[in-house]
Amino acid sequence: VTIRRQNYLPFPYDIVAVELEFDLDPASTLVRSRLQLKRLAPGPLVLNGEDLELLSVTVDGQSWEGGRYQLDAQTLTLDGLGDEAIIEIASRCRPEANSTLMGLYVSNGVFFTQCEAEGFRRITWFPDRPDVMSRYTVALRADKQRFPQLLSNGNLIAQRDLPDGRHEARWEDPFRKPCYLFALVAGRLTWRESRMRTRSGREVLLQVYSDPGSEDKTQFALESLERAVRWDEQRFGLELDLDRFMIVAARDFNMGAMENKGLNIFNAAYVLADPESATDANFSAIEAVIGHEYFHNWTGNRVTCRDWFQLSLKEGLTVFRDQEFTADMMAQELDAQAAASARTVKRIDDVVTLRAAQFPEDAGPMAHPIRPDSYQEIGNFYTATVYEKGSEVIRMQQTLLTPAGFRRGLDEYFRRHDGQAVTCDDFVDAMESVYVQDHPGRGLSVFRRWYSQAGTPRVKVSLDHDAARQTCTVTLEQRCEPVGVERLPGAPTKQPFHIPFAIGLLDAAGKPLPLRLASEAETRDSLLLELTTQRAQWTFEHVAAKPVPSLLRDFSAPVIVDYDYTDAELALLMKHDPNAFARWEAGQQLATRTILAATRARQQGEPFSLHGEFVEAWRAVLTVPGLDAGYRARALTLPSEKTLAEYMDQVDPIALADARHETLGALGRALAADWRAATEANQTPDAYSPDPISAGRRALKNLALAYLMAGSVEGAQQQAQAQYQGARNMTDRMAALSTLVNYGEAAAATAALTDFYERWQDDPLVVDKWFTLQATARSTTVETVEGLMVHPAFSLRNPNRARSLVFQFCLNNPIGFHRADGSGYRYWAEQVLALDALNPEIAARLARTLDRWVRYVPELSESMRQALQQVRNHPGLSRNVTEIVSKALEIA
Numbered sequence: 007v008t009i010r011r012q013n014y015l016p017f018p019y020d021i022v023a024v025e026l027e028f029d030l031d032p033a034s035t036l037v038r039s040r041l042q043l044k045r046l047a048p049g050p051l052v053l054n055g056e057d058l059e060l061l062s063v064t065v066d067g068q069s070w071e072g073g074r075y076q077l078d079a080q081t082l083t084l085d086g087l088g089d090e091a092i093i094e095i096a097s098r099c100r101p102e103a104n105s106t107l108m109g110l111y112v113s114n115g116v117f118f119t120q121c122e123a124e125g126f127r128r129i130t131w132f133p134d135r136p137d138v139m140s141r142y143t144v145a146l147r148a149d150k151q152r153f154p155q156l157l158s159n160g161n162l163i164a165q166r167d168l169p170d171g172r173h174e175a176r177w178e179d180p181f182r183k184p185c186y187l188f189a190l191v192a193g194r195l196t197w198r199e200s201r202m203r204t205r206s207g208r209e210v211l212l213q214v215y216s217d218p219g220s221e222d223k224t225q226f227a228l229e230s231l232e233r234a235v236r237w238d239e240q241r242f243g244l245e246l247d248l249d250r251f252m253i254v255a256a257r258d259f260n261m262g263a264m265e266n267k268g269l270n271i272f273n274a275a276y277v278l279a280d281p282e283s284a285t286d287a288n289f290s291a292i293e294a295v296i297g298h299e300y301f302h303n304w305t306g307n308r309v310t311c312r313d314w315f316q317l318s319l320k321e322g323l324t325v326f327r328d329q330e331f332t333a334d335m336m337a338q339e340l341d342a343q344a345a346a347s348a349r350t351v352k353r354i355d356d357v358v359t360l361r362a363a364q365f366p367e368d369a370g371p372m373a374h375p376i377r378p379d380s381y382q383e384i385g386n387f388y389t390a391t392v393y394e395k396g397s398e399v400i401r402m403q404q405t406l407l408t409p410a411g412f413r414r415g416l417d418e419y420f421r422r423h424d425g426q427a428v429t430c431d432d433f434v435d436a437m438e439s440v441y442v443q444d445h446p447g448r449g450l451s452v453f454r455r456w457y458s459q460a461g462t463p464r465v466k467v468s469l470d471h472d473a474a475r476q477t478c479t480v481t482l483e484q485r486c487e488p489v490g491v492e493r494l495p496g497a498p499t500k501q502p503f504h505i506p507f508a509i510g511l512l513d514a515a516g517k518p519l520p521l522r523l524a525s526e527a528e529t530r531d532s533l534l535l536e537l538t539t540q541r542a543q544w545t546f547e548h549v550a551a552k553p554v555p556s557l558l559r560d561f562s563a564p565v566i567v568d569y570d571y572t573d574a575e576l577a578l579l580m581k582h583d584p585n586a587f588a589r590w591e592a593g594q595q596l597a598t599r600t601i602l603a604a605t606r607a608r609q610q611g612e613p614f615s616l617h618g619e620f621v622e623a624w625r626a627v628l629t630v631p632g633l634d635a636g637y638r639a640r641a642l643t644l645p646s647e648k649t650l651a652e653y654m655d656q657v658d659p660i661a662l663a664d665a666r667h668e669t670l671g672a673l674g675r676a677l678a679a680d681w682r683a684a685t686e687a688n689q690t691p692d693a694y695s696p697d698p699i700s701a702g703r704r705a706l707k708n709l710a711l712a713y714l715m716a717g718s719v720e721g722a723q724q725q726a727q728a729q730y731q732g733a734r735n736m737t738d739r740m741a742a743l744s745t746l747v748n749y750g751e752a753a754a755a756t757a758a759l760t761d762f763y764e765r766w767q768d769d770p771l772v773v774d775k776w777f778t779l780q781a782t783a784r785s786t787t788v789e790t791v792e793g794l795m796v797h798p799a800f801s802l803r804n805p806n807r808a809r810s811l812v813f814q815f816c817l818n819n820p821i822g823f824h825r826a827d828g829s830g831y832r833y834w835a836e837q838v839l840a841l842d843a844l845n846p847e848i849a850a851r852l853a854r855t856l857d858r859w860v861r862y863v864p865e866l867s868e869s870m871r872q873a874l875q876q877v878r879n880h881p882g883l884s885r886n887v888t889e890i891v892s893k894a895l896e897i898a
C-alpha cells in the first residue's frame with residue numbers, strides 16, 4: 007500500500023501523559039503502558055502494534071474485554087471512549103529473538119531500543135506517529151547482576167533494589183516528545199563522563215557509555231560532544247536543555263545513530279576510537295555524527311516533524327548543521343588562508359558524497375523530492391536525497407539570506423514552533439519572513455519547488471563575447487527531466503527551480519576579471535546569479551576578450567553544469583581560479599575526460615596514453631607552493647567509478663574500472679619522483695593527532711603511495727611493506743595494507759592480511775576493516791566473498807559486519823561484482839533474501855545496489871533484471887524490499 011502526503015489527518019486524541027513499566031527479560035519482556043488521553047475530535051482510538059502479544063486492556067480501571075476492542079495484526083482499536091480516559095495495556099515482546107533491530111532488542115547482552123521511524127509499535131500499542139507528543143515516565147526493572155545500568159530519557163528520579171536480585175530505575179522526561187524519541191538501555195556498561203556549564207550557567211552531566219573493555223576508546227567521543235554543545239551555543243544560540251545527556255554505543259545498529267531525547271544510541275563505529283585502531287576518517291566521522299545527533303536536540307526534538315514526509319525538515323537541516331560544525335572545527339586555530347582551505351576541503355568531501363550517492367539516486371527508480379509525496383515503507387526514505395540534498399537545500403537558503411539572515415530565520419523558526427510538530431513549509435515560511443524584509447517584492451515561492459520536485463537540474467551555460475562593445479553575456483538555461491515516480495502517467499509538469507549560481511571570470515592569462523553588470527556601478531570578484539526562470543542572461547561590461555568562466559563556485563546549488571570547456575581552459579582554471587572549490591572541480595573534469603577517453607579506448611581495443619597537458623596539470627597541483635596537503639590530496643584524487651558512471655550512456659563497469667586503474671598507474675609512473683618527494687615531505691613524526699593539518703598530510707602521503715603502487719614503481723612495494731609494519735596509527739597501517747592488497751605482490755598481500763587479522767581479531771571495528779579490504783580488492787571474486795562468509799568472524803546478523811563484506815562487495819567492487827557470467831548478481835539476490843528474513847531495513851539497502859540496472863551494457867542489465875525479478879517473485883518478501891525491487895523493475 008502507498009501512503010500519501012496529501013492524505014494527512016491529525017490524530018483525534020491528545021496523549022497527554024505516558025507511563026511505561028518494563029520487566030526486562032531477554033526472552034520475554036513485559037510492558038505495561040498507561041496512557042492519559044483527551045479527545046480532540048470524534049472517532050475511535052486506533053493504536054499501532056507489531057509482533058506483540060496482548061495480555062490485557064483496561065479503560066479507567068475497568069476491564070475492556072468482550073468485543074469492546076478490535077485487534078488485528080497491525081492495530082488495536084478502541085471504540086466508545088469518553089472525552090478523557092486512562093487506558094492501560096499490558097503486552098509482551100521478545101527482545102532476544104528480534105533480529106530487525108527495530109523496537110526493543112538485545113545486542114551483546116545489552117537491551118537497546120530503536121524507535122525511529124516506526125519501531126515504537128514493536129514495544130507497545132501506541133499512535134506511532136511523530137505529531138502525537140506526550141510526557142513520559144518510565145520504570146525499568148531487571149536483574150541487577152546482568153543489567154546494572156538502567157537508562158532512559160530525561161532525569162533519573164528514583165532507584166531501588168527489588169526482591170530476587172532485581173532492581174528498578176525510574177526516569178522522567180520533562181519535555182513532551184513523539185514516541186520515536188523514546189529510548190531505553192539496560193545492561194552492563196562502562197562509561198566516561200564530564201561536567202560542563204552551559205552558557206546560561208547550568209551544570210550538565212555528559213556521559214558516554216560503551217561495552218566493558220572499550221573504556222579507553224571513548225575520550226574523543228566525549229570531547230566531540232563537549233565541542234558540539236559549545237558550538238551550538240555560539241553559532242546558533244541553542245543551549246542544552248537537560249541536566250544530563252547520554253550517548254551509548256551499540257555493536258548492532260541499523261544506521262549511524264539515533265537522537266533519542268537525552269539518550270542518544272549510536273552505532274559503536276561512531277563512538278569508539280583510538281589512534282591504533284581508528285583512521286583519520288573514523289575520527290572525523292565520529293565528531294560529525296556526535297554533532298549531528300546532538301544538534302537534533304533542537305532541530306528534530308524541540309521542533310519535530312508533523313509526519314514522515316517532512317523527514318528532511320529535521321534531517322536536511324541537521325546535516326547542514328553538522329557540516330557547518332565540522333567546517334568550523336577544521337578551520338579553528340588556523341590563519342585565514344589555511345582556514346579557507348580547510349573549509350574547502352570539507353565542502354569537497356561533502357560534494358563528492360553527494361555526487362557519488364545522491365545524484366545517481368536522483369536519476370533512478372527511487373528518485374524522490376527531499377519531501378516525498380508518497381512511500382510504501384518509510385524506512386526506505388532515510389536517503390541521500392532527504393539527508394544530503396536536503397542539506398544542500400538548506401545551504402542554498404543560507405546563501406540567499408546570508409549567514410546573518412539565515413540565523414534570524416532560524417531564530418524565527420524556533421520562536422514560532424518550539425514544542426510543535428511541523429512541516430517543511432513552516433520552516434521555509436520562517437525563512438521567507440526574513441527574506442522579504444531584505445528583498446522587498448520577492449519571495450521564496452519558486453525556491454519551494456526544491457521540496458516538491460525530484461531530479462538533478464542541469465544548467466547549460468553559454469558565453470557571448472561582443473568585441474566591439476567589450477561586453478560578455480552569460481546565459482543560463484535550466485532543465486530537469488522527470489525522474490522516478492514523476493515519469494508515471496498523470497504526474498504534473500516540472501517547473502523551473504530557484505538556482506543560486508556563483509560565478510567569476512578569468513582572462514586568458516588566468517587573472518580574475520572584476521565583474522561589473524551592465525545595470526550596476528559596483529564591481530566584484532565573484533557574483534551570485536539567481537536563476538529563477540528557465541533561461542536568463544546577464545551582461546558584464548569592460549570585458550576585452552572572451553573570458554574563461556569559473557562556474558558554480560563553492561557548489562552554490564546541487565546541479566550539473568554543462569559548459570564546453572577546452573582542456574586548456576580547464577588546465578588554466580586548475581592553476582589560477584581563486585575559488586579553491588572551482589579549481590578542484592576543473593581538475594575533476596579534466597580527469598573525468600581522461601578516464602572516459604581511456605575507457606573508450608579499452609572498449610575499442612585501442613592503445614591509450616595520457617595527454618602531456620593532463621600530466622603537467624596534475625604535477626602542478628602536486629608541486630606548486632602554497633597549497634595545504636589535505637587540499638592537494640583531494641585535488642589529486644581521481645573521480646570514483648560511481649561518479650564517472652553517471653557520465654556514460656551505457657555503463658561498462660569493468661572497462662571503466664580498468665581504465666581508472668590504468669590512469670592511476672600511468673600518473674604514478676609519470677610523476678614518480680614528485681610522488682616520492684611528497685611522501686618525504688608529508689611525514690607526521692609527532693604523536694598522533696586527528697587534526698585536519700596532520701590528517702591532510704597523511705592523506706597526501708598515502709595517496710602518493712597508492713599512485714606509486716598502482717604504477718608498480720620501483721621500490722614502492724618495499725615502501726608499502728615497511729609502512730605497514732612500522733605504522734604507529736591505523737590510518738597509515740590501513741593505507742599501506744590497502745595498496746598491498748590492491749596493487750602489490752600477492753604473497754606479501756596475503757601475509758599482511760593474515761598478520762592484520764591476528765593483531766586485531768578481538769576488535770570488531772577493525773575486523774570490519776579487514777573484511778572491507780578484501781571485499782573491495784581488485785582480485786576478489788564472488789568465490790572469495792563466499793569463502794569469507796564462512797569465516798568464523800562473519801555474521802549476517804550484525805549490520806556492520808554485513809556491510810563490511812556483502813555491501814562493500816556489491817557496491818565497491820566493480821570488477822568482482824559485475825562479472826560477465828552474472829554470478830555477482832545471483833550472489834546479490836541470495837544475500838538480499840537471506841538478509842530480508844532477518845532484517846528488512848538492511849536487506850532493502852542492499853537491494854538498492856541494483857537501482858541503476860538499466861544504465862548498464864545490455865548483457866549485464868539483462869542479468870541484473872533477472873536477479874531483481876527473482877527477488878521480487880520470492881514469497882513472503884518484506885514491504886521494504888518489495889518497494890525497492892518493484893520500483894526498480896517498473897520505473898527504471
Ligand code: ARG
Nearest residue numbers: 122123260261263264385388
Ligand atoms: N534520525 C537518525 C539520524 O540521526 C536516523 C534514524 C533512522 N533509523 C532507522 N532505523 N531508519 O539520522
Ligand code: ZN
Nearest residue numbers: 298302321324
Ligand atoms: Zn539525523
